[in-house]
Amino acid sequence: MRRRQAVIALGLAATTVMTALTGCSAGVSDGKVHLKMVESLTNPSRTAVLKKLIADFEKKNPKIKVDLISPPTDQADQKIQQMLQSGSGVDALEVRDITAGPWATNGWLYDMSKDLKGWAGWKDLTDNAAKYAKDAKGRTYYIPYGFYGLSLFYRTDLVKEAGFKKPPASWDELLNQASAIQDPGKRQYGYAFRGGTNANSNAVAVIEAYVADRIDRDNGFKLTSGKTIFSAPEALDAMKTYLKLFKKASPPSSVAWGYPEMVEGFSNGSTAFLLQDPEVIATVRQSKSIKESQWTTAPLLAGPSGKAVQPVATAGWGIAKGSKHKAEAVKLVEFLSQGDASTTFTKENSLVPILKGAGEDPFYRTGPWASYVTMTENPDTYLTAVQPRDASWWTEWVQKSDAELQKLLLGKMTPEELLAGWDAYWTKKWKSRT
Amino acid sequence: MSLSTSKEAGRPTRRGARPAPVKTAGPRPRSRKPAFTVRRGLAIAGFMAPAVLFVAVFTYYPMVSGSQMAFRNWNLNDLTDTSWVGIRNFQAIFRDPVFYTVLDNTLIWVVASLVPQLVIGFAIALWLRRRFRFRGLYQALVFFPWAISGFLIGILFRWMFNSEFGVVNDLLSKAGLIDEPVPWLAEPKTAMAAVVIANIWYGVTFFAIMILAALQSIPDELYEAAELDGAGKVRTLFQVTIPYIRATLALTVLLRVIWIFNFPDIIFGMTGGGPSNETHIVTTWMITITQQGDYGKASALGLVVVALLMVFSVFYLMATREKKGARS
Numbered sequence: 001m002r003r004r005q006a007v008i009a010l011g012l013a014a015t016t017v018m019t020a021l022t023g024c025s026a027g028v029s030d031g032k033v034h035l036k037m038v039e040s041l042t043n044p045s046r047t048a049v050l051k052k053l054i055a056d057f058e059k060k061n062p063k064i065k066v067d068l069i070s071p072p073t074d075q076a077d078q079k080i081q082q083m084l085q086s087g088s089g090v091d092a093l094e095v096r097d098i099t100a101g102p103w104a105t106n107g108w109l110y111d112m113s114k115d116l117k118g119w120a121g122w123k124d125l126t127d128n129a130a131k132y133a134k135d136a137k138g139r140t141y142y143i144p145y146g147f148y149g150l151s152l153f154y155r156t157d158l159v160k161e162a163g164f165k166k167p168p169a170s171w172d173e174l175l176n177q178a179s180a181i182q183d184p185g186k187r188q189y190g191y192a193f194r195g196g197t198n199a200n201s202n203a204v205a206v207i208e209a210y211v212a213d214r215i216d217r218d219n220g221f222k223l224t225s226g227k228t229i230f231s232a233p234e235a236l237d238a239m240k241t242y243l244k245l246f247k248k249a250s251p252p253s254s255v256a257w258g259y260p261e262m263v264e265g266f267s268n269g270s271t272a273f274l275l276q277d278p279e280v281i282a283t284v285r286q287s288k289s290i291k292e293s294q295w296t297t298a299p300l301l302a303g304p305s306g307k308a309v310q311p312v313a314t315a316g317w318g319i320a321k322g323s324k325h326k327a328e329a330v331k332l333v334e335f336l337s338q339g340d341a342s343t344t345f346t347k348e349n350s351l352v353p354i355l356k357g358a359g360e361d362p363f364y365r366t367g368p369w370a371s372y373v374t375m376t377e378n379p380d381t382y383l384t385a386v387q388p389r390d391a392s393w394w395t396e397w398v399q400k401s402d403a404e405l406q407k408l409l410l411g412k413m414t415p416e417e418l419l420a421g422w423d424a425y426w427t428k429k430w431k432s433r434t
Numbered sequence: 435m436s437l438s439t440s441k442e443a444g445r446p447t448r449r450g451a452r453p454a455p456v457k458t459a460g461p462r463p464r465s466r467k468p469a470f471t472v473r474r475g476l477a478i479a480g481f482m483a484p485a486v487l488f489v490a491v492f493t494y495y496p497m498v499s500g501s502q503m504a505f506r507n508w509n510l511n512d513l514t515d516t517s518w519v520g521i522r523n524f525q526a527i528f529r530d531p532v533f534y535t536v537l538d539n540t541l542i543w544v545v546a547s548l549v550p551q552l553v554i555g556f557a558i559a560l561w562l563r564r565r566f567r568f569r570g571l572y573q574a575l576v577f578f579p580w581a582i583s584g585f586l587i588g589i590l591f592r593w594m595f596n597s598e599f600g601v602v603n604d605l606l607s608k609a610g611l612i613d614e615p616v617p618w619l620a621e622p623k624t625a626m627a628a629v630v631i632a633n634i635w636y637g638v639t640f641f642a643i644m645i646l647a648a649l650q651s652i653p654d655e656l657y658e659a660a661e662l663d664g665a666g667k668v669r670t671l672f673q674v675t676i677p678y679i680r681a682t683l684a685l686t687v688l689l690r691v692i693w694i695f696n697f698p699d700i701i702f703g704m705t706g707g708g709p710s711n712e713t714h715i716v717t718t719w720m721i722t723i724t725q726q727g728d729y730g731k732a733s734a735l736g737l738v739v740v741a742l743l744m745v746f747s748v749f750y751l752m753a754t755r756e757k758k759g760a761r762s
Contacts, residue, residue, distance in 0.1 A: 081510060102511035102727065184614075187598060195620070197706055253597030255620035255709050261596065270598055392511035396726040406710040410622075 030065070033328045038069045038083065040076040040094040041315065049348045057335045064328050066092075084108035087322040091329045095142035095318035097132070101390030109141040110319040115330045116140055121338035126376075128384060129354035132314050135390075142318035143337040146351025149310050150205060151371045152298045153266055153274040153284065158188075167298040171206055171241050174273060174301055178249035181272045190249030192271040195409050196258035200401035202275055203242060204229075204387075205311050209303035210238035212383060220311060220385030221426055230423040238303070239408075239415035246409055255409045266295075275301075277313075279350040281368045297368040299375050299382060310375065310384045352376075393429055400425070504734040510727035523734035532711050532719065540715040542626060543701075544694045547633040552687065554634070555641020560675075562642065563649045573646075580639040588703015591632040595619055595704070622712035625705050629713055632700050641686060648682035649675070684754040691750075692743055 039050060047070045054066045069090075071079040077099055083090040084103060095109065103109050113134075116122070121143075122130065132144045152174070154167045162181050168174040178190025194202045208220055211232045216222040221229055229235055246254070251265070259276075266274040267287040274280070284295060300308040317336050319329040335341055337354070346353040347363055352372055358364060359373050375382040388394070404421065407413040507519045527533050562573055579587070594600050595618040606612045618628045652675065660670045676683070698717040701707065707714035707722060714722070716739050723732040 085513075105511065106513045189598075196708060251598050253615070253617040253620040255617070256625070256705065258706075264599065268599065392509070392727070396728075399722050399726065403708065403710045406708055410709060412710065 032063055032065045033325050035064060035066045035091040035325055035328055035332060036069060036089060037066050037092040037332070038071070038076075038080050038090050038094065040071075040073070040080060040096060040099075042070045042073045042076055046349055049345060053336060053341045053345060056341065057332060060335070061328075061331060064331070066332060084320055084322070090320045091323040091325050092317060092319055092332050094315060096315040097313060097387075097389045098394050100135070100141050100318075101394075102392050104135070104139070104141050105392065108321055110321045110323065110326060110329075111139040111141060112143075112319060112330060112333065113138065113140045115326070116143075116334070119334060121334060124338060124355050124357065126354055126356050128312065131386075132312075133316070142316035143333055144314045144316040144354050145336065145342065146314070146346040146349065146354055148277040148279070148313040149352050149372065149375070150202075150275050150277065150300050151368075151375070152301060153276055153280065153295060153368070154298055155269075155272045155290070155295050157294045158272040168273075168301060169298070170302045170304070170306070171209060171238070171245075172304075175241055175245050175249060178245065178273055182249045184251075187270060189251045189265070189271045190273060191245055192257070192262040192265040192274040193246050193250035193254035194257060194259075194262055194275075195246070195255040195406060196261070197402060198258065198398065199405045200398055201311065203239070203401070203405055205275070205300070205309070206238045206242045206303075207232075207235045208309035208311060208385060209301060209307070210234040212303050212307035212309050213305045215309055215383070215385055217383060217385045220309065220387045228423045228426045230419045230426065234303070235419050236415055239419060243408065243415060255406055277350075278352060278369070278372060282350050284368075292367075295368075297371040299371045302381070306381065308375075308382050310382055311387050312384050313387065313389065391429070397425070500733050501737060503729050504737050506730055508728075508730040508733070510729060519730070523730045524738070526731055527735055527738065532714065535711055536714050536716055536719045539626065539713060540695065543630065543633070543715045544691055546626075546630045547637060547694050548687070548690055550634045551637040551641050551690065555638045556645055558638065558642040559645035559649055560671075562646050576642055577639050579636050580643070582636075584636065584697060584699025585703045587632060587636055588629075588700040591628065591635075591700070592619065592704045595628045619705055620709060622709060625709060625713050629701050629704050632704060633694065633697070636700065637690065637694065640690065644682060644686045645679065648679035652678050680754075684750075688747060688750055688754075691746065695743060696739070 037054070039047065047068070051068060054068060058065060077096070080090065080093055080099075081103075084093075084106075085108070095103065100109070125133065128147065129144050132147075133140050133142070135141060152167065156167075158181050159167055159177060162177060164177050164180075168177050174191065180190075181188065182190040204220075207229055208215060211223060211229050211234050214223045214225070214232065215229065216224050216226075223229055223232060251257075251271070254261070254265075257265070262271075262274055262276065263280055263283055265271040266276075266280075267284050267289060269289040281297070284290070285292065300310055302308040317333045319326055319333065323329055336345065342355055343353065343358055343361070345351070346355075346358065347361075353359070353364065359376060363369065364373055391397070401422065404413060404418055408415065408418050504523055505518055505520060506516050507522075508516050558576055562569065562576065594602050597603055597615045597617045597620065600618070602618065603612065603615045606616070616624060618624045656674050656678070657670065660674050665673065695715075696717050698715065698721055701713055701715060701718050702721065705713045707718045711719075716735065720732050720735050720739070723735065
């Protein structure tokens, strides 16, 4: 009896070990090339769209099968890092502008320049998309699938009731209109201020608008003189206006507001203005508190020179250097970056498109999307500047600047101290890199 | 292989303190440990191997690997230079003013969460020990929070404590306790209070479960004897109940201190460590350093946490060690 139990126990232990080992090296033998693709900014509806596009790709390429891996967004980049570090298990992947730099530095991304030399899709890309598809040294680590760009969501009815004929076009006008609408007693606030996670992005947008005439468009944190934008006297004016916007025209608790609170504040009718990416259009459309006729969007706010600077953010599709099926992976990236596949992806995910022809699509010319077309068609007023999001210290910067902005809002720091600190930080970082 | 127990009968036991039991006509005495042989040793080693391998690969290897990162320039944003840097990562931590804010916050977070959790959990356990209708249902309801993810609880409480749209201010306002909304998560002090309240709600359950289990082991005779001796409820609590479950209480408190110390989920979900780092505890700060890719500094902080908890555990266990015969 005892011997029998021992044999069973040993058998079970051996089976467990063997199962674990075979699980590590599972292979597929259906005669097809299996590509493993990982997405980063995962959400269920987006994954569904991606799966549909992959199915179309597989139909056109019957010898290629794509297995999509969709880790939860919060852990996705860390999971992708682990996969890339191990050198196998991933072929195509979503590369964000903030991950491209570090991953390329570590030698984890494949430079597609040679493979894409004669690619027909280049001519259809917008200038911005073509620009972001190459790094400073001309290497292509990813092709953008779309852009995230700011526009001003505003309540048409509240603006009218407050006696204004049109939405604000500059930060000063926003301060004026939002202050007029603010009425805490009625729980009506002017501006959905971003004080929590990623607060730095909106603060930088104000500063960039104020220094628009002198900004280095290849590095939005630099002036053409080579100094940081935070060192400019206009930056101080920008921060003072921004602080007034918080004190006079925003909910006091917005010190802690991140993306969800800002969008909720606008969607439930509590705030009249919101500066956000186009993906919010779909969310606000679902609101039961405000009707579609009560809101729309206006172009990004300008500084005193009448110009605005769009702090573009992007992500795209790239290939792992360790992939054994690079040719097939390039085919997949090309497929997703052109024609119907690209348009479907940008439309369904509310992204600014990468294709020139998309601006003619009625989808982008009407309603809240129209402001994006206005900005694209007026590049001298609405400038674009590359944000240094590929810097290896970008996340550190985000965390530092967010915490310091909260100190500013809580009165524990002055705008002068804040800007001096940011100027010193970037100057030191750039110096250490050279 | 088989050993005759009769040959060894009557020998002193391994402890040697007590004489071997005298053989009676009653049930057969338990067989004693067989002598060690190579074959038996191999069999034991064979059975243990998978478990040892598992623990070595999944526990000790990451631990050692993580520890050595603390002494290297290990930054995920640039792994081209991962050279040894001695104690530079530790110096970076001790020179960072945020570290000291974080230590203060951690102390407040642990003490302010633990004490109410213990007191309320104890009270609930005492209440649930009594027999009453639907006791099972109440037990299930009380234990429910323990089944929810800490991060999710953080998100739920973030909305509940939202100044403009949250239910907390709404209730306080309707009860006439506040005139204008309290910006709970926007002010450092109220933000810390809010995360502690969420943690108390979550952790009470653990104490209730553990203490209830311990209470059920107390023989009814002790309470009957206390009643006969004229002890009131309070005296019975302090002279019968608490002394009897003292060991369980000590262990539960120790476990909870370690867990609360290492529990970033709620804070991360509610405030992300803000405003301006004022609700960061050691582990939430460690996560932000990891997010920056600086695994060297994060590992060094991890070792500091281990050292702090080890020192605490040693002192705590010494302080709460039961003296021989203390209960009798």
